[in-house]
Structures are given as structure tokens and as C-alpha cells.
Amino acid sequence: MYTPKDYKHLIGIEGLSNKLLSNHFSLYEGYVKNTNKLFELIDNLHDSGETNSPVFAELKRRLGWEWNGMRLHEYYFENLTKNFKNINENSALYKKIIAGYDNFNYWLEDFRAAASMRGIGWVVLYYDKEDDCLINSWINEHDAGHPAGCTPVLIMDVFEHAFTLDYGIKKADYINAFFKIIDWPAAEKRFENTQK
16 A cells, blocks of 8 residues: 655745645545555455456556556655755766757756647656666656656656646746756756666
């Protein structure tokens, strides 16, 4: 069983209201609850020999949505901070961004452009260990569109629940706020963990 992580330390963060964060935490807790419930239902069907049933198949398909909704929110909340510091230019992550995008501003423009696209979803900076490169990627739904074999390094939630309470339809203002609260040391650590 999975237990929701506590992100209340983010209350009071610049650019995201306490109400928006509280609502967002509740949504995340729903993903955790549903992930646990799906595992329970799948186990029950497995134990009763009903793995060939349409119900089993649909629950297995639904698991990707709930699981990724849980994990992506955890990654997102964990790469936010009240104590913003710019990315460390001596970090392995910064050097990899420069190697792949020629300069940090080009990478930043590409990430922002992905975040600004019409629609709901996620923008994720992924690391592909096989080709040793970083990729800015748009994920439309939790359970579809993830580049196989890649590790999330920096995650931005661009579903409406992440910003409309505070910014209405002004997604650009939310994107600006996001870049003022990134926990770069957390993203740098995620990247460093891929190098082990």
C-alpha cells in the first residue's frame, strides 16, 4: 500500500496560492488512493482466477493512469521549493543541458514553448541513458506518451488544476511563476542518480 507524501511545506510558496496547493494535494491523494484500490481489485481478480476477464484487463489499463498520476505529482511537488536558487552551472545537469541544447537559454525557450502549447498534460525534461541525452517532452495524459527508457528529471504540471484557480487562462503567468520556484538541487540530484 502506498501512503501519500506530505507536501504541506510548500504552503506559502511564491506564485501558487495556498488554496490551489491544498486542492492539488487533495487531487494527488486521490491518485494514491485509487492506485491502492486498483492493486487490491487486481489482486482479488487474480486470486479468484479471473485474469481473463474484461474487468481485469480494464483495471490493468487504468492502473497506468492512476500510478503515473501519483508519481508525476510526487516528482512535480518535489521539484518545487520556497528557497529558489538558480541552477548550479557546475552541476552535471547544467553541463548536459549545454551539451544537448548549446546554451541554457535555448533549452529554457524549448521547455517554455512545450509548456505553452495548447492542451493539458505535463512537460518533462527526460534523460535518455541509452543515447546520453536530455529531451524536453510533452505528455498529454499520465499513462501515454512517455519516452520508453527515459528518466524524468524536471516535471511541470500543465493540467488546468495546476494553475487556473490562481491564473485563470493565463498559462504564461503560471509558467513564469514555475520558473521562480524550481528546486534545481532536486532536479540536479535526480540527474546525478541516472549517472550511477
